[in-house]
Structure formats: C-alpha cells, structure tokens
Amino acid sequence: MSAHVGIVLVSHSAELAAGLCLLVRQIGSDAVPVATAGGTDDGRIGTSYDRVLSAMKDADRGGGVLVLPDLGSSVLTARTVLDDHPRPDVVIADAPFVEGAVAAAVTAASGADLQTVLTSAEEARHVRKL
Numbered sequence: 001m002s003a004h005v006g007i008v009l010v011s012h013s014a015e016l017a018a019g020l021c022l023l024v025r026q027i028g029s030d031a032v033p034v035a036t037a038g039g040t041d042d043g044r045i046g047t048s049y050d051r052v053l054s055a056m057k058d059a060d061r062g063g064g065v066l067v068l069p070d071l072g073s074s075v076l077t078a079r080t081v082l083d084d085h086p087r088p089d090v091v092i093a094d095a096p097f098v099e100g101a102v103a104a105a106v107t108a109a110s111g112a113d114l115q116t117v118l119t120s121a122e123e124a125r126h127v128r129k130l
Helices: 014-027 049-059 073-084 097-109 114-126
Strands: 006-011 034-038 065-069 090-092
Touching: 006 014, 006 049, 006 073, 006 097, 014 034, 014 097, 034 049, 049 065, 049 073, 065 073, 065 097, 065 114, 073 090, 097 114
Parallel strands: 006 034, 006 065, 065 090
Antiparallel strands: none
C-alpha cells in the first residue's frame, strides 16, 4: 500500500489548529499524518513561515501533502512557502477550514491520492448543513 496523503492545518491560532487536528485524527485515521502550523513563533495570533515549512515536512510520508489554511495571511504565508520551496506533491486547498479538513482526512484515510484528497476538501464547500 502506498503512503497516505499528509495534511497541514495552517491557522492564525495555535489552539484552533490543535483542536481541529484532534477532531481530524478522531474522524480520520491515525494512519493519516496531520501537522499544524498555528500562530506565530512567539505564541501570538498570526502565521509563521517557519512553522508552515516545518509542518509540511512533518506531514510528508511520501503520499503528498495537502495544505489547508484558514484565512487571509495564512493563505499568503502558505503560498510564499510553496513559492520558495516548490514541490509538485504539495498543494494548497481552497476549502473551508473545518469541513475541508474532515473531508480530506476521511478521503486520505481511504488511501486516495493527492488529487482526490484535494478535490474532496474543496468540494466540502458545497455540503449544506440545513
């Protein structure tokens, strides 16, 4: 069996990223590597280039990496990291943070490839709650 796609959760808040990581691991599978890049290096609200880069390395098990930012500067930071360290097996998802992460984790747990995991995360925007 090939390696699972890894997931990186990029948030302005370390607590938000950590909480979503717990949820994703409970719903998905321990086989899916999930890493977080939340907050700044000194513990404030914001994003950190170094944390995003480190999380991408932590989540990489050979199946590719899906980066899921929450909003604003987390998107810009993730894009900057990928511009500086381009890799065809690392993609940024334009998806809702919670729903996209859950969809990605469930799909990755099934052994799906990176493109399928990306599509699943991005299609989560269309799932109605009511």
